[in-house]
Amino acid sequence: MSETYRSVLLSRAGAIEAGGVDAGVAAHYGAPTREARKLAEGQAIADLSHFDVLEIRGEDRASWLDTLSTQRITTLKPTQSTQTLLLSIQGRVEHEMKVLADQDRLVLIVEPGAGAALEQFLNSMRFMLRVEVNNLSATHGVLAATRQIPTASSLVWVDPWPGVVNGGWAYSREDHPGKDRPWLLHVVALDQLEQAVAEEELAGMMAVESLRIAAWEPRFGAEIDEKIIPHELDWLRTAVHLEKGCYKGQETVARVHNIGHPPRRVVFLDLDGSLHTLPSTGAEVKLGERTVGHITSATLHYEAGPIALAVIKRNVDPDSVLTVVDGETNYPATQDVIVTPDAGQVAGRFTGFLRTPPQG
Known part of the structure; x- marks a missing residue:
């Protein structure tokens, strides 16, 4: 999304613009704690139209992204969602993507301002494969809610957090507070933004962050620094498939999980x-x-x-x-x-606190 982006929903009464990475949308509409409660109860919608949206088309799209990233992509069926990461050779997180499978494409939702760098990287890795990467951030954004928004797009990414997806592993307890917060991201055309929320109460980014932090869910725009590895954020739950094939950074992921500690x-x-x-x-x-x-x-x-x-x-x-x-x-x-001090070193360990978690 452009640095000069301003959501049309900032014209709503009481809207106060957010700062930093969330500039361009509302921090709140006059009552942030009330908005958070309404958002949690499914009675409000959050404007995340500043988030970037990309698409990958072409016959090789799923297998290609599968080989590049930490998650299994090839098994996704249309309307299914997942989360994946791109890592450095040292296993450090460089990109985080929310992936939604559509009929003939993969739709990627990424942090505000992250789309251009991700587009550039993906295009540098195309080689001779049948894939096409398009940045839709100038025309599309996101609305968030804890329920389906009937007036919004049919493109809905469903957050897997805090479930343990197939091939994942939990470093935190089973009674996870995040299970009480469903989270749905609706990809919408920016020119349809007002129409999609015309009859809805709005919540700002302060409400969104309040629910996220209470659910212990890491955010690429917040918890990430130049050294972070997925294990440190409990992202092996939803964003890493420990049994899939080779990808950049896999050696670090396996070594820390099996014989080391984050x-x-x-x-x-x-x-x-x-x-x-x-x-x-x-x-x-x-x-x-x-x-x-x-x-x-x-x-x-x-x-x-x-x-x-x-x-x-x-x-x-x-x-x-x-x-x-x-x-x-x-x-x-x-x-x-969240992440236990003894996380890791699971090779040969089949009992105790760190055990194979229930699969999502």
Whole structure:
């Protein structure tokens, strides 16, 4: 999506534009916590029209993307959804894609501004294969909801999170809070945006982020840095097929999962709410005087209060109380384990906390 993009839905009463990667759509429409509750209950729709949309056409589209990425694509039937990653040789996450199979194409939904780089990479990998990559971001965007939007497109990506897809593996507990948040992304033509939500109540990006963080779901535009590997974010659940063929970064994925440990882990933090503020992205997470990680996302949840995701060192004691330091402000924070400290080293381990999870 263009850096100058502004959604027509910013003309709605009370709309306040978001900043950063979400500029161009509303942060909220006057009542962010109420909007989050309405969104969770299926009574509101979120404008994600700034997200980029690509398509891959051609007879080799599924097998080609299968060989490039971490997920099994060749088994997708029309209307089915999945999530996949492109990794570096070192196994670090370079792209994340939400993939929807249509009758004669694959539709990709990616973070705002990520489409151009992904298009360039995919075109560099075409060689002689029968594939065609088109960037639709100038004409198409996304609407999000916890239910089907009857007035929107029939192109609907259904979030697999937090299920464990075929070939995946869970590094966190079975009673996952994300199971209470269905998440559907509807690909719509931008010139149909107003019509699709004409009779609907809207929720802004603050509401979207509130539900995402409470569901422990990582976001490419937030939890990713130049070193992140999928294991650290529990993305082996939905975005990695551990039994598929060769792809770039597969060796690291297999080695860390089978005989190693991810060096860091994402963690959910319940923040002290008495300060009436939120830490900023990048704020240090400390154990005593030692810096053990950084805040990646923070929000005010309509029920839980101030919450955050952070990426911290693997061996931090899950029972320890941490401190988030943002300038002169300190936030005491208790942990809720997402990726366990002993994640990995599953080769030969068939009992205990890390066991083969139920398949989705």
